[in-house]
Amino acid sequence: MKKIVIVGNGISGVTAARHIRKLSDFHITIISGESDYFFSRTALMYVYMGHMKFDDTQPYEPSFWSKNKINLKKAWVKKIISEEKQLLLENDETLAYDVLILATGSKPNKFGWPGENLEGVQGLYSKQDLELLEKLAPNNVICNHAVVVGGGLIGVELAEMLHSRQIPVTFLVRESNFWNGVLPDHDSSILNQHIKAQGIDLRLGVNLKEIRSDHLGRVKSIEIAETGEIIPCNFVGLTAGVSPEIGLAQNSGIETRRGILVNQFFETNITDIYAIGDCAEQTDPLPNGRRSIEAVWYSGRMMGETIAQTITGNKMPYKPGHWFNSAKFFDIEYQTYGWVSNSHSKPKDEMQLHWHSLDNTKGVTLSFDKNEGTFLGINTFGIRMRHMVFDQWLNEKKSIEQVIMQLDQAQFDPEFYKSYVSEIQSTLLTTLSNSVL
Ligand SMILES: Cc1cc2nc3c(=O)[nH]c(=O)nc-3n(C[C@H](O)[C@H](O)[C@H](O)COP(=O)(O)OP(=O)(O)OC[C@H]3O[C@@H](n4cnc5c(N)ncnc54)[C@H](O)[C@@H]3O)c2cc1C
Known part of the structure; x- marks a missing residue:
């Protein structure tokens, strides 16, 4: 056999x-x-x-x-x-x-930072990492300040984890806006504000220069490359991608x-x-x-x-459908279907329409091809939408107007949850008509 x-x-x-x-x-x-x-x-x-x-x-x-x-x-x-x-x-x-x-x-990536192998420095990937974290940062007495380096999904998770045990966290992000290697700037700014509102000391546009040790070889502080600022800490989480x-x-x-x-x-x-x-x-x-x-x-x-x-004998090529993903940034849920480019690499034919709530805790960005008028993708923050509906609309190459007009068919919010759909539709349609004039 x-x-x-x-x-x-x-x-x-x-x-x-x-x-x-x-x-x-x-x-x-x-x-x-x-x-x-x-x-x-x-x-x-x-x-x-x-x-x-x-x-x-x-x-x-x-x-x-x-x-x-x-x-x-x-x-x-x-x-x-x-x-x-x-x-x-x-x-x-x-x-x-x-x-x-x-x-x-x-x-987890390591970039040869001085001090990256000191006691008190770790990534977050494996079961063993979780066990080590429990040992190094069980509470805010043993760990009175943590620094998390690297602004992706695992970084924000680690910041949330430490924060849940009342450990003060400084979060170093190289990019000028949180996760803007993936998200457009208007979406990133929702998250910047939200992460700061949780009490995380979010530092944007900064790089780690080195991790310093005490006389026992344990983490004592880190230095920020751009400013020379020294931040005392006894835990450093390295979450600069995988x-x-x-x-x-x-x-x-x-x-x-x-x-x-x-x-x-x-x-x-x-x-x-x-x-x-x-x-x-x-x-x-x-x-x-x-x-x-x-x-x-x-x-x-x-x-x-x-x-x-x-x-098992039925030779089959890998043919994934449209891209989708979901994540959570503290209590803001994020979903994405299709492609919404970040602000740096947005092709010139891609246009984006954005709506956010007054308190900036909810947001929607739709992208479309400005020549064809076809829908390319959507990012949502704090609002749930149906995967199957967007998959179908992407397959059908639906027009951006139709997607906006039919957005209520895609919404997936629990009962009694305030529906923002009509507000979103009206903002997006106005922006669309202004942008194509
Ligand atoms: C903290 C965290 C949160 C995440 N959250 C999300 C999320 O919300 N959504 C999402 O889509 N993805 C998320 N991911 C990513 C997702 O978990 C991974 O994409 C997925 O687990 C990868 O699965 P895999 O089977 O390819 O590999 P893995 O799950 O990494 O499994 C590989 C296994 O192989 C073992 N192995 C490697 N080399 C050897 C060897 N030589 N001998 C024996 N064993 C070996 C490893 O130890 C490991 O156990 C997250 C990842 C992390 C770390």
């Missing part, structure tokens, strides 16, 4: 295993050094914040794995011996495979660039070795402007589902 080995027990590896099991009786082993069982990485923050226990982040009961004949092995793989179709584990044990799927995820975890592949003669290079069937340059999830980099252009590396949960899941088809 064919032996499938999957390195990585995250969403992509586990989804692949589940779907291969649905479609075949192959022998399946998932191997991972991080944890015994698959858990939701996106829920790590809620464990620290006391909303759930770590065990509750595991989507499946321990018995699920034996019931479905999926073997789990907790170990680090140090090398792939592809000529012999074997894995070499850290304890020098070997494991044979017929088909190998690499689903090794990402790792990169594909490609160490194992590089070690084993598999072609890599930023990620492990794969074609649309997730095949690497070595026969019977595939890569999916955060660690994979597509070499073939993807439909709908999708990026060659996507370090997000939903993409990992879709890749896992697709590769299961190929492995």
Whole structure:
């Protein structure tokens, strides 16, 4: 019977295993050094914040794995011996495979900052990071000031986590506006204001120069490059993005660039070795402007589902639909469907229409092609919209006017929640008619 080995027990590896099991009786082993069982990485923050226990982040009961004949092995793989179709584990044990799927995820970026390896400095990615955080920053007595470096989604989560334990946080963001490598400036400014309103000391347009230590090698302070300001602290969270975890592949003669290079069937340059999830980099252009590396949960899941088809004999290319994502910035929910460019890289044919509430806690930005008049994408803050509706409108290449006029069909707010739709429609239609004059 064919032996499938999957390195990585995250969403992509586990989804692949589940779907291969649905479609075949192959022998399946998932191997991972991080944890015994698959858990939701996106829920790590809620464990620290006391909303759930770590065990509750595991989507499946321990018995699920034996019931479905999926073997789990907790170990680090140090090398792939592809000529012999074997894995070499850290304890020098070997494991044979017929088909190998690499689903090794990402790792937090480090940029060689002086002091980045001191005690009290860490990233936020793994279960071990969560345990370390619990040790270094259990409360505001042991940790009386924290600095978070890097203004992406994980940075704002870490700031919220520390804040939930009343630990004062200084948040250093290199960009002039929060997350404006992704968002247009008017959307970023909603978040700037909201993060500051929570009591976070948000510093925009600044870089970390160095992290300084006390005489015991622990974090004592950081210095800001632009101003020379020294901020005393006893915890530094490094959250300046993630990169594909490609160490194992590089070690084993598999072609890599930023990620492990794969074609649309997730095949690497070595026969019977595939890569999916955060660690994979597509070499073939993807439909709908999708990026060659996507370090997000939903993409990992879709890749896992697709590769299961190929492995079980129904060779299937990866064809993700329109881009979508969601996140939460403290209590502001964010959703995005299609493409809304940031202010720096906005193509000249893309126009944007923006509305925000008077208190700046809710906002909507729509983008459209100014030549064709077609809808390209939407960002929402503090307002929920329906994924399926936007997916359909993007497929239909609906006109921007129609999208605005029919926005009530997409809204998805709980009962009694004040509907802003008519206010949004009137603002957007006025801006649209002014902008095309
Ligand atoms: C704090 C945080 C919050 C996030 N929030 C969101 C969110 O709200 N929405 C969203 O879409 N995405 C979010 N993400 C991103 C999302 O979690 C990832 O895209 C997703 O988990 C990646 O899944 P994966 O299966 O590719 O890899 P991973 O989940 O990283 O799993 C890979 C596994 O492989 C193991 N491994 C690696 N190398 C080896 C080796 N050599 N030997 C053995 N094991 C190995 C790793 O230890 C790891 O356990 C968040 C990420 C983090 C860190």
